[in-house]
Amino acid sequence: MSATSARPHVVIVGGGFAGLWATRALAGSDVRITLVDRRNHHLFQPLLYQVATAGLSSPDIAAPLRHILRKQRNVEVRLGEVIGLDKTARTVSLADGDALHYDYLLLASGATHAYFGHDEWSADAPGLKTLDDALAIRRRLLLAFERAEACEDPAEREAWLSFAVVGGGPTGVELAGTLAEIARHTLKREFRNIDPSQARVRLVEAGPRVLASFPESLSEKARRQLHKLGVEVVTGTPVSAIDERGYTLGDRFVPARTVLWAAGVAASPLGALLDVPRDRAGRVPVQADLSVPGHPEIFVAGDLASVQQNGKPVPGVAPAAKQMGSHVARVIRSRLAGATAPPFRYRDFGNLATIGRMAAVVDLHGLKISGLIAWWFWLAAHVFFLIGFRNRIIVLINWAWAYWSYQRHARIILGGQETGQERAP
Amino acid sequence: MSATSARPHVVIVGGGFAGLWATRALAGSDVRITLVDRRNHHLFQPLLYQVATAGLSSPDIAAPLRHILRKQRNVEVRLGEVIGLDKTARTVSLADGDALHYDYLLLASGATHAYFGHDEWSADAPGLKTLDDALAIRRRLLLAFERAEACEDPAEREAWLSFAVVGGGPTGVELAGTLAEIARHTLKREFRNIDPSQARVRLVEAGPRVLASFPESLSEKARRQLHKLGVEVVTGTPVSAIDERGYTLGDRFVPARTVLWAAGVAASPLGALLDVPRDRAGRVPVQADLSVPGHPEIFVAGDLASVQQNGKPVPGVAPAAKQMGSHVARVIRSRLAGATAPPFRYRDFGNLATIGRMAAVVDLHGLKISGLIAWWFWLAAHVFFLIGFRNRIIVLINWAWAYWSYQRHARIILGGQETGQERAP
Numbered sequence: 001m002s003a004t005s006a007r008p009h010v011v012i013v014g015g016g017f018a019g020l021w022a023t024r025a026l027a028g029s030d031v032r033i034t035l036v037d038r039r040n041h042h043l044f045q046p047l048l049y050q051v052a053t054a055g056l057s058s059p060d061i062a063a064p065l066r067h068i069l070r071k072q073r074n075v076e077v078r079l080g081e082v083i084g085l086d087k088t089a090r091t092v093s094l095a096d097g098d099a100l101h102y103d104y105l106l107l108a109s110g111a112t113h114a115y116f117g118h119d120e121w122s123a124d125a126p127g128l129k130t131l132d133d134a135l136a137i138r139r140r141l142l143l144a145f146e147r148a149e150a151c152e153d154p155a156e157r158e159a160w161l162s163f164a165v166v167g168g169g170p171t172g173v174e175l176a177g178t179l180a181e182i183a184r185h186t187l188k189r190e191f192r193n194i195d196p197s198q199a200r201v202r203l204v205e206a207g208p209r210v211l212a213s214f215p216e217s218l219s220e221k222a223r224r225q226l227h228k229l230g231v232e233v234v235t236g237t238p239v240s241a242i243d244e245r246g247y248t249l250g251d252r253f254v255p256a257r258t259v260l261w262a263a264g265v266a267a268s269p270l271g272a273l274l275d276v277p278r279d280r281a282g283r284v285p286v287q288a289d290l291s292v293p294g295h296p297e298i299f300v301a302g303d304l305a306s307v308q309q310n311g312k313p314v315p316g317v318a319p320a321a322k323q324m325g326s327h328v329a330r331v332i333r334s335r336l337a338g339a340t341a342p343p344f345r346y347r348d349f350g351n352l353a354t355i356g357r358m359a360a361v362v363d364l365h366g367l368k369i370s371g372l373i374a375w376w377f378w379l380a381a382h383v384f385f386l387i388g389f390r391n392r393i394i395v396l397i398n399w400a401w402a403y404w405s406y407q408r409h410a411r412i413i414l415g416g417q418e419t420g421q422e423r424a425p
Numbered sequence: 426m427s428a429t430s431a432r433p434h435v436v437i438v439g440g441g442f443a444g445l446w447a448t449r450a451l452a453g454s455d456v457r458i459t460l461v462d463r464r465n466h467h468l469f470q471p472l473l474y475q476v477a478t479a480g481l482s483s484p485d486i487a488a489p490l491r492h493i494l495r496k497q498r499n500v501e502v503r504l505g506e507v508i509g510l511d512k513t514a515r516t517v518s519l520a521d522g523d524a525l526h527y528d529y530l531l532l533a534s535g536a537t538h539a540y541f542g543h544d545e546w547s548a549d550a551p552g553l554k555t556l557d558d559a560l561a562i563r564r565r566l567l568l569a570f571e572r573a574e575a576c577e578d579p580a581e582r583e584a585w586l587s588f589a590v591v592g593g594g595p596t597g598v599e600l601a602g603t604l605a606e607i608a609r610h611t612l613k614r615e616f617r618n619i620d621p622s623q624a625r626v627r628l629v630e631a632g633p634r635v636l637a638s639f640p641e642s643l644s645e646k647a648r649r650q651l652h653k654l655g656v657e658v659v660t661g662t663p664v665s666a667i668d669e670r671g672y673t674l675g676d677r678f679v680p681a682r683t684v685l686w687a688a689g690v691a692a693s694p695l696g697a698l699l700d701v702p703r704d705r706a707g708r709v710p711v712q713a714d715l716s717v718p719g720h721p722e723i724f725v726a727g728d729l730a731s732v733q734q735n736g737k738p739v740p741g742v743a744p745a746a747k748q749m750g751s752h753v754a755r756v757i758r759s760r761l762a763g764a765t766a767p768p769f770r771y772r773d774f775g776n777l778a779t780i781g782r783m784a785a786v787v788d789l790h791g792l793k794i795s796g797l798i799a800w801w802f803w804l805a806a807h808v809f810f811l812i813g814f815r816n817r818i819i820v821l822i823n824w825a826w827a828y829w830s831y832q833r834h835a836r837i838i839l840g841g842q843e844t845g846q847e848r849a850p
C-alpha cells in the first residue's frame with residue numbers, strides 16, 4: 001500500500017455531472033481518487049421529470065457509479081455521507097465514522113430544492129431532485145386520479161383533479177406539460193366515474209413570464225405551447241400559502257390536492273462546512289481556478305459553485321457542471337506538473353427546454369427554435385448525452401413507444417404497502 | 426344508472442392471476458364487475474426475483490390493472506383495501522369507508538410469506554411477494570457489498586459477504602442462483618477492497634432436497650447446477666434462529682448480514698373474513714365449483730383456495746390460479762344462463778424452475794429436462810406469458826443484454842434518502 005499512498009489523494013464529494021466529469025478527466029493521472037456519494041448512482045437529472053411522470057423507470061436514467069468507473073483503476077467509489085471537514089488537518093469525515101485525508105478536495109454536492117423560508121410547504125408540495133423524490137411524485141400523481149375515481153363528493157373530486165406546479169422554470173414547464181398530456185391522453189378511457197381530461201393543470205410563476213432564462217419571444221412561444229397542451233399558465237402572482245387542501249394564489253384559495261414545487265433551488269448544505277462566505281442561495285464564490293479563497297487545494301464545482309463570467313452568473317445547468325468538473329481536473333494535473341492552468345471559461349452552447357409532446361424551445365446564441373423541430377433537437381441532445389449505451393437504446397424504445405401509443409409504461413404505484421389511504425376511523 | 430344496477434354485480438377482490446383471469450373471462454357477460462385491489466397493478470410474480478436481483482425494473486413485470494382492462498367496459502377498477510365482509514347483507518367494506526354490495530363475490534387475494542410462528546424474523550429475513558418487497562431486497566443486497574467494501578474489520582467484512590436464502594423451493598433456488606451470479610460476474614472488477622466473487626451464498630432447506638415438488642432426479646440436477654454457479658446447498662438442517670448478526674443452522678451460529686426468506690407461504694388474511702374452516706396454511710377448502718360451502722354466491726380462487734384433485738392439493742402456481750379464475754367466470758355465466766358448469770379440473774402442463782444463468786429444470790409429465798435447454802424453455806414460457814406487448818420486448822432486450830454482458834441494469838439503490846447507514850454515534 002506504500003506505493004499508492006505516495007500518490008496525491010484526490011477526494012471528490014458528489015457523483016453528479018461535476019464530480020463524475022472531474023473523476024473521469026483524472027483517469028490518466030498519477031493520483032488516487034476517492035469518489036464519495038450518498039447514493040450509489042449517477043443520475044441524469046435532466047430526465048428526472050420523466051421518472052416522476054411515469055414515462056421512464058429509475059434505471060433508465062441512472063447508472064451505478066461503480067459500474068461507470070469500473071475500468072478506471074485509480075478510483076475508489078465510496079458510498080457515504082460527508083458530515084465534517086477539517087481544513088487544517090485536510091480530512092473529510094463520514095457519517096459511518098471514517099475519515100478521509102486529502103491532498104486535493106473537490107466539493108460537488110450540487111443543489112437541493114428550497115422553499116424560501118416556507119419549509120412547512122415541503123410535505124404538501126414535494127420538489128424534484130432525486131430518484132426518491134421522483135417516485136414520491138409519481139405515486140402522488142397516480143393516486144390523485146384514483147382518489148377522484150373513488151370519490152362521490154363533487155367538490156372533493158374536483159380538488160383531486162386539480163393540479164398545480166409552482167415555478168415556471170424548465171422543470172416546472174416540463175412537469176406541467178407532461179401532467180397535462182397524462183390527463184388528456186394517457187389515462188383516456190381508463191376510468192369509469194371521472195374524465196381525466198377534465199383535470200385542471202395550472203403552472204404558477206411569480207415572475208412576469210415562464211422560462212425567464214430564455215429570450216422573451218421563446219417564453220411567449222412556450223406559454224402558447226403549454227396552453228395548447230391544456231396547461232393554464234398564471235404569471236405575475238406568487239403562491240402565498242400551501243397546505244394539504246390546496247394553495248393560495250395572491251389572496252384567493254384554490255382547492256387542489258396535488259401541488260408540486262419547482263420554484264426554488266438552494267446549494268447543498270455541505271457548502272457550510274467550508275466556513276467561507278456564501279451567496280444568498282448558499283453557493284460558494286470561487287476563484288478563477290475554481291478553488292476556494294485561501295485554500296488552493298479545495299475546489300468547488302457544479303451547482304454548489306458561484307462563478308461570474310462577463311458580469312453574469314454561470315447557470316446551474318448540466319453542461320456548466322461538466323465543464324467545471326473537467327476544469328478542476330485540469331488544474332490539478334497542471335499543478336502536479338508544476339504548471340498553471342488558464343482560468344475557467346464557461347462555453348455556452350445554448351439553452352433548451354422541453355414542454356411536452358412535440359413541444360420545446362431552443363435558444364442557440366440567438367437562433368431561436370420552437371415547436372416540433374425544437375422537440376426533436378431536445379430529444380436528440382438528451383438521448384445522446386445519456387450515460388451508458390444500454391440506457392440510450394432503452395430510453396429511445398420507451399420514447400418511441402410512448403410517442404405512438406401515448407402510453408407511459410412506468411405507471412406503477414410503489415411504496416406504502418397499501419393504497420396510500422388512511423383507514424376509515 | 427338504473428340500467429346498470431339491474432345487471433348482477435360481481436365483486437372481485439385481488440388483481441392477481443386468479444382475479445384478473447376471472448375478470449377477463451367475464452368480458453362478454455351481462456354483469457357489472459368491480460375489481461378491487463390494494464395496488465394499482467397486476468404483477469407477474471414469477472419474475473419478481475429478477476426485480477429483487479436488479480435484472481429487471483418494476484414496470485417490466487407489472488402493468489396498471491386499469492390499463493389492462495381499459496377496453497373491457499363492464500369493469501370498474503377500484504384501488505382499495507377490503508377490511509370487512511357481511512355475508513348476510515352481501516357487502517364488502519373498504520378501508521376508505523365505502524361498501525360494495527355484491528351478487529357474486531370472488532376472493533382472490535393470494536398469499537403472503539409466513540414465518541411459522543417466528544414473525545420476529547421478518548425484519549432480518551425479508552420475504553418476496555410484492556414489488557416493494559423486491560425493491561427492499563435489492564437495496565439490502567446491493568448495500569451489503571457496499572458495506573463490505575467500506576469495512577476494515579475482516580470478520581465484519583466476511584459477515585457482510587455472507588448471504589443465506591432460507592427455503593429450497595423455486596423462489597429460494599432462483600434467488601440463490603442469481604445472487605451467486607451477481608457476486609461472481611456482475612460485480613467483478615467494480616470494487617477495490619473486496620473480491621465479490623468470494624461472497625458466500627448459501628441455500629438452506631430444512632427438508633431432504635431442494636425443489637421438493639419436482640422428481641428426485643431433477644432435485645439432484647438442480648443441486649449440481651447450483652453448486653456450479655457457486656451456491657452452497659445445505660439440506661436436512663432447519664434454521665433455528667435469525668437475527669441481525671446472522672442465523673443459526675441446527676445449533677451452529679453463522680454470521681451473515683443478509684438473510685432472505687423463501688421458506689413459507691400463508692394464505693392472505695382476508696380468508697378469515699369468510700368465517701369458515703380453513704386449513705393449516707389459512708387456505709379455504711372450496712366446493713367443486715370453487716364456491717364456499719353454504720354460500721354458492723361466494724367463490725375463492727388462486728393461492729387462497731384449497732382444492733384437492735386425485736387426493737393431491739392443486740399447487741399454488743400461476744397456471745392453477747388462472748384456471749381457477751376462468752372457472753369461476755364460467756360458473757357465474759352458467760348460473761346466469763340457468764345451467765350448471767362441470768366441476769373444476771386442474772390441467773397440469775408441467776413444472777419448471779430456473780436456477781440461474783442458463784440453468785433450469787423442467788418436468789413435463791415425466792419428460793425431464795435440465796440445464797441449458799430447460800433454461801431456454803423456461804425463458805420462452807415466461808416471456809410469452811408476460812402481460813402486455815411492450816413488456817415482452819423490453820424484457821427480452823434486458824435479458825439479451827444481461828446475457829451477453831453479465832450486467833444487471835437496475836442496480837440502483839432507492840429508498841431511504843441516504844446511504845442506509847446510521848450516523849456514527
